[in-house]
Amino acid sequence: ACNTPxxxxxxxxxxxxxxxxLESDDKAWERFLLRESGEVFANTTVGAKxxxxxxxxxxxxxxxLTQMNEVYSRARAARFHNVTVGLAHWLAGYLRAYRxxxxxxxxxxxxxxxxxxxxxxxxxxxxRRYFQRKxxxxxxxxxxxxxxxxxxxxxxxxxxxxxAKLWAEVELQPGKLFLVGDPQQAIYRFRRxxxxxxxQVRTAIARQGEVLTLSANFRTRAPVLTWINETFTQxxxxxxxxxxxxxxxxxxxxxxxxxEVILLPVPAALLPTTATREEQRVAEARTVAxxxxxTMTYHRLEVWGDKKVRYRDVAILFRTYQAMDMYEDAxxxxxxxxxxxxxxRYSRRPEIEECRALLLAIERPSETVAxxxxxxxxxxxxxxxxxxxxxxxxxxxxxxxxxxxxxxPTTDRFRAAFALLRDLxxxxxxxxxxxxLSAIYNRTPMIPVFALQPHGTQRVANLLKLVDLARAWSVxxxxxxAAFNRFLTHxxxxxxxxxxxxxxxxxxxxxxxxxxxxxGLEFPVVVLADMVSTQKGRSGRAVxxxxxxxxxxxxxxxxxxxxxxxxxxxxxxxxxxxxxAAEEQRLWYVAAARVRDHLIVPQRPRATPxxxxxxxxxxxxxxxxxPVATFFSQTEYAPRYxx
Numbered sequence: 001a002c003n004t005p006x007x008x009x010x011x012x013x014x015x016x017x018x019x020x021x022l023e024s025d026d027k028a029w030e031r032f033l034l035r036e037s038g039e040v041f042a043n044t045t046v047g048a049k050x051x052x053x054x055x056x057x058x059x060x061x062x063x064x065l066t067q068m069n070e071v072y073s074r075a076r077a078a079r080f081h082n083v084t085v086g087l088a089h090w091l092a093g094y095l096r097a098y099r100x101x102x103x104x105x106x107x108x109x110x111x112x113x114x115x116x117x118x119x120x121x122x123x124x125x126x127x128r129r130y131f132q133r134k135x136x137x138x139x140x141x142x143x144x145x146x147x148x149x150x151x152x153x154x155x156x157x158x159x160x161x162x163x164a165k166l167w168a169e170v171e172l173q174p175g176k177l178f179l180v181g182d183p184q185q186a187i188y189r190f191r192r193x194x195x196x197x198x199x200q201v202r203t204a205i206a207r208q209g210e211v212l213t214l215s216a217n218f219r220t221r222a223p224v225l226t227w228i229n230e231t232f233t234q235x236x237x238x239x240x241x242x243x244x245x246x247x248x249x250x251x252x253x254x255x256x257x258x259x260e261v262i263l264l265p266v267p268a269a270l271l272p273t274t275a276t277r278e279e280q281r282v283a284e285a286r287t288v289a290x291x292x293x294x295t296m297t298y299h300r301l302e303v304w305g306d307k308k309v310r311y312r313d314v315a316i317l318f319r320t321y322q323a324m325d326m327y328e329d330a331x332x333x334x335x336x337x338x339x340x341x342x343x344x345r346y347s348r349r350p351e352i353e354e355c356r357a358l359l360l361a362i363e364r365p366s367e368t369v370a371x372x373x374x375x376x377x378x379x380x381x382x383x384x385x386x387x388x389x390x391x392x393x394x395x396x397x398x399x400x401x402x403x404x405x406x407x408x409p410t411t412d413r414f415r416a417a418f419a420l421l422r423d424l425x426x427x428x429x430x431x432x433x434x435x436x437l438s439a440i441y442n443r444t445p446m447i448p449v450f451a452l453q454p455h456g457t458q459r460v461a462n463l464l465k466l467v468d469l470a471r472a473w474s475v476x477x478x479x480x481x482a483a484f485n486r487f488l489t490h491x492x493x494x495x496x497x498x499x500x501x502x503x504x505x506x507x508x509x510x511x512x513x514x515x516x517x518x519x520g521l522e523f524p525v526v527v528l529a530d531m532v533s534t535q536k537g538r539s540g541r542a543v544x545x546x547x548x549x550x551x552x553x554x555x556x557x558x559x560x561x562x563x564x565x566x567x568x569x570x571x572x573x574x575x576x577x578x579x580x581a582a583e584e585q586r587l588w589y590v591a592a593a594r595v596r597d598h599l600i601v602p603q604r605p606r607a608t609p610x611x612x613x614x615x616x617x618x619x620x621x622x623x624x625x626x627p628v629a630t631f632f633s634q635t636e637y638a639p640r641y642x643x
Contacts, residue, residue, distance in 0.1 A: 001057040009047025009061050016040060016068065033072075033079045034562070041069040077567055084555050084564040114149040121156040128162040136176070142520075143181025143201060147192040148548070151201050168200070172208050179205065183244040184236070187516065187587045189579065195244055196548065215250045219522055222251035223260035224592075224599050232589050239582040242575075257302060264291055265603045280532045281323040284602045285330035288316065288527055291600070292510065293334045303524040303597045311337055315511040315523035317591045323530035324512060331510065332454055341513040347491040351450050351459045354378055355466055356488050358440060359433075362424045363481045365400045371421075372397065379444035380417045386410050399425075420444070433484035434470035441467075515591045526595040528588065531602050545572045 002010040019040055021028035044065040052058040102108065108116070121128045138158050140146065146154075152167040158177035164170040179201065186195045205211060217225055229248040236246035270283035292314060295301055301309040316338075318324055324340070331338045346352060357373035364370060375382045382390075391397065393405040399418040404411055420443060428436055441447050441463065450459040470484055478484050511523070545554045547568075554572040556565040592599060 001053050001061075002051055003053060004048075004051035007047055007051035008043070009058060009065070010051070012041070012043070012046060012065060013061065016065075030079070033076045037069060037073050037076065040072060041065060044069055080564045081567045084557060084566050087557060087564065088553070088555060111149075114147075114153070118149050118152050118156075121153060122165075122167075125162040128156055128159070132157055132159060132162065132173075137178065138176060139178045139180070141180045143179045144183050144186035144195065144198045145188050145193045146181075146197060146201070148197050149192075151197055155201075155204070168204060170204075172205075174209075177205075177209075184232075184246065184586060185519070185590050185593070186244075187519070187583060187590055189583050194579070194583075195242075199244075213247065215247065216252055217249040218252050219596055220249075220251065220253065220593070221256065221260050221597055222254045223256050223258075224595055224597075225249055225251040227261045227599070228589070228592050231592075232585070235585045235589075239585060240578065242578045242582040243585065259301065259598065261599045261601065263601050263603050264288065277532050278326070280604070281326045281530060282330070284529070284531065285323065285326040286333075288327070288529065288600070288602060289330035289334035289336055292331075292336050292527075296336075301525065301598050309525055309598070311508045311510050313524035313597075314527065315513065315518065315521075315525070315594065316527040316529045317513065317515050317518050317594065318529050319515060319587065320530070321514065327512060327529060337507075337509040338512055339507075339509045341511055341517060346462065346465075347488060349459070349462055351378075351446075351463050352466060354446070355437070355440070355463065356485070359436075359481060359485055359488070361399075362421060362428050362436070363485055365398060365421075365425060368397050371399065374421070375417060378446045378449040379440065380413070381445075381449075382410070382413070382417075390414060428481045432470070432474050432479060433481055434467050434474060436481060437467045437470055515587055518594050519590055522594055522596050524596045525598045525600065526591065527600040528591055528602070531604070542573070542576065545569070545576050547572055547575075 004010070019032060019035070021032055044062055047058050047061065049055045049058055052061075102112070121131065135157060138154060140154055154177070155167040155170045155172070156164075158172050159170045160173045161171070181198055181202075183195045183198045186193065186198060188194075202211060220228070229246075233246045233248065236243045264287060266280075266283050266287045270286060271279060275283070292311070295309060296311060299308045303309050303313050316327060318327075328338065328340075347356075354373075354377040357370050358377055358379055360367060360370040361374040372387060374380065375387060376384070387397075390405065390408065390410070393408060395405050395408075395414065396403075399421040402418070404414050404418065408414070424436065424439065427439065431439075447460055447463060450456060450463065453459060470478075473484065473487060478487055543556060546552075547554065552568060552572075554566045554569045556563065556569050556573070558564050
C-alpha cells in the first residue's frame with residue numbers, strides 16, 4: 001500500500017518488525033521490553049498521504065501503530081511491576097535475617113514494641129481487660145503526632161468492654177479518654193503520624209463523645225497573630241483535601257509597637273545576577289546577622305514587660321540543617337553570640353570529623369584516604385604540598401612502613417607522625433576507645449589548636465564530649481575501636497546528638513535550632529531562616545509509599561534510565577507530593593506559632609541598595625503588597641524594612 005519505502009510511517013512499521021522477537025524466547029522478549037516506548041514507537045502520527053495508495057491505508061497504519069504502542073506500554077509496565085514485586089519479595093529475606101538477629105540478641109526496636117503491644121491487646125482479650133483495669137483515665141497530648149499503631153493501642157485501652165476486633169469498632173468507656181491535638185501542627189509524616197490518622201481518631205471521638213474547640217492564644221501578640229491567621233488561612237486553603245481547614249486563633253495579648261512582624265529584605269547587592277541556592281542562603285544569613293547586631297546596638301525591639309530585646313530572646317528556626325553553617329559564619333563575622341540546640345551536627349563538626357579520620361587511620365593502617373585525612377588534620381598539620389612531595393620522593397602512605405625519605409624538610413615530622421600512629425595502633429587493641437582518645441589529646445596538639453580557633457571553647461568541649469561518649473558506650477558493649485568507629489559512622493543517620501553544652505540557657509546568645517526541635521517551645525523573637533529551602537527544592541525521591549486507605553505498598557526502584565515501579569506508583573507519588581506540600585505549609589505555621597513578641601521574615605531582594613547600606617540603622621517603610629518569601633503574604637500588620 002506504500003509507494004515510497006522512505007516514508008516515515010513505512011519505516012516505523014519496518015522498525016517495529018525488526019525489534020519484535022519472532023521466536024517464543026522469554027529472554028528475547030525481556031530484552032525487548034527493556035526498551036523505552038519511544039525507542040520502539042518514535043512517532044505514531046508520521047507518514048505522508050501522497051506516499052500511500054489511499055489516505056485510508058495511512059490512517060490504518062497510524063491507528064495500528066498507536067494501538068501497538070499502547071499495548072507495548074501496558075506490557076512493559078506490567079513486566080516492570082512484576083520485577084519490582086519480585087524484588088520486594090526477595091528483600092523479605094533480609095527482614096527475616098533482621099528479625100532472627102533481634103531474637104538471637106533478645107532485642108526489640110521501637111516499632112517492635114508498638115506492634116507487639118498492639119497485637120497483644122488486639123488478639124488477647126484477657127490481656128486487654130487486665131490493662132484496661134490499670135488505667136482509670138487516659139489523656140493523650142499532641143494527638144496530631146500520634147501514629148496509627150499508637151492510636152490503636154489507646155482505643156483498645158479505653159474500650160468499655162474487651163470485645164472489638166478492630167480499633168475503629170471500639171465502644172469507648174464514657175469519660176475515660178481525653179485527647180488534645182491540633183491538626184495544623186501535624187509535621188511528623190516521616191514517622192507515620194499525619195492528619196489522616198488525626199481525622200480518623202477525631203471522627204471516632206465525635207461519634208461517641210464530644211469535640212471541643214479551643215481558640216484563645218495566650219502567647220502571641222495580637223498583630224503577629226493576625227498576620228499568622230491571614231497568611232495561613234490563604235495558604236491552607238490552597239492545600240485542598242490534604243490540608244485541614246485553618247482555624248484562626250484569638251489573641252489575648254493586645255499590646256502593640258507596630259513592629260511585631262518585620263519583613264526583612266535581602267539587599268540585592270549581596271547577590272550576583274544569577275544567584276545559586278547557596279549564595280541566597282549566605283546573603284540571607286548576612287542580612288539577618290547584621291539586623292540582629294543593629295537591633296541589639298540600637299535597642300530597636302521590646303519584649304514582654306517593655307524590656308529591651310537581648311540575644312537570648314532570639315531563636316532562628318531552620319527547615320533543615322543545610323543553611324546552619326552559613327548562619328554560623330555570618331553570626332560569627334557580625335559578632336553575634338549563638339548556641340546550636342540539638343541536631344545531627346555534632347558528628348559533622350570539623351573537630352569531630354578530624355577525630356573520626358584519625359581513629360579510622362589508627363584502626364586500619366592500609367586505609368590511605370583515612371591516613372591522608374589524619375595527616376592533614378590538626379593532630380599533625382601536613383599540607384597538601386608536603387604530602388605530595390613525600391609521595392613524589394618515594395614515601396609510602398602506610399605508617400607501618402618505617403622507611404621515610406631523608407631529603408625532605410619534613411622528614412622528622414613524618415617519622416614522628418608515623419611512629420605515633422604505629423604506637424596508637426598497637427595500643428588500640430589493648431585499650432578502650434576512651435583511653436585511646438585521651439592519649440591522642442595528650443600526645444597531639446589537637447586541643448590547643450582548636451582552642452585557638454573561633455568558638456574554641458565549644459570545639460574543645462566537643463572533643464572532650466567524644467571521650468565521654470566512648471566511655472558511656474563502652475559500658476554498653478562497644479569495647480573495641482572498630483565498634484566505636486562503626487558507632488560514629490552510624491551517628492550520621494540516627495537520632496539527634498547535641499553539641500557539648502558550653503552556653504547555659506541563661507547566657508546571652510541567639511538560639512539556632514530546627515522547626516521540629518522548636519515544636520512545643522516559645523521565644524520572644526523568632527527568625528524564620530532559610531526561606532529558599534522549600535518543599536520543591538528538597539532532593540531525593542521516595543522508594544516506597546504506603547497507601548493506608550487501600551492498604552497498598554507502591555515501590556519505585558532504580559535510576560531514571562531504567563526504573564522499576566509498581567503500576568500504581570505514578571498516582572501514589574502525585575498524591576504524596578500533594579501531602580508533602582501541605583505538610584510544608586504546616587511546618588512553617590509551627591515555626592511562626594513559636595513567636596511571643598516579634599516575628600522576623602527574610603525576603604528575597606527587590607531593590608538594589610549599595611552593599612554598605614546594610615550597616616545603616618533599620619527603619620520602618622511603607623506597606624508593600626507584593627507576596628514575600630515562600631507563600632507568606634504581606635499585610636498591614638507586617639511593615640517592610642529597608643536599609
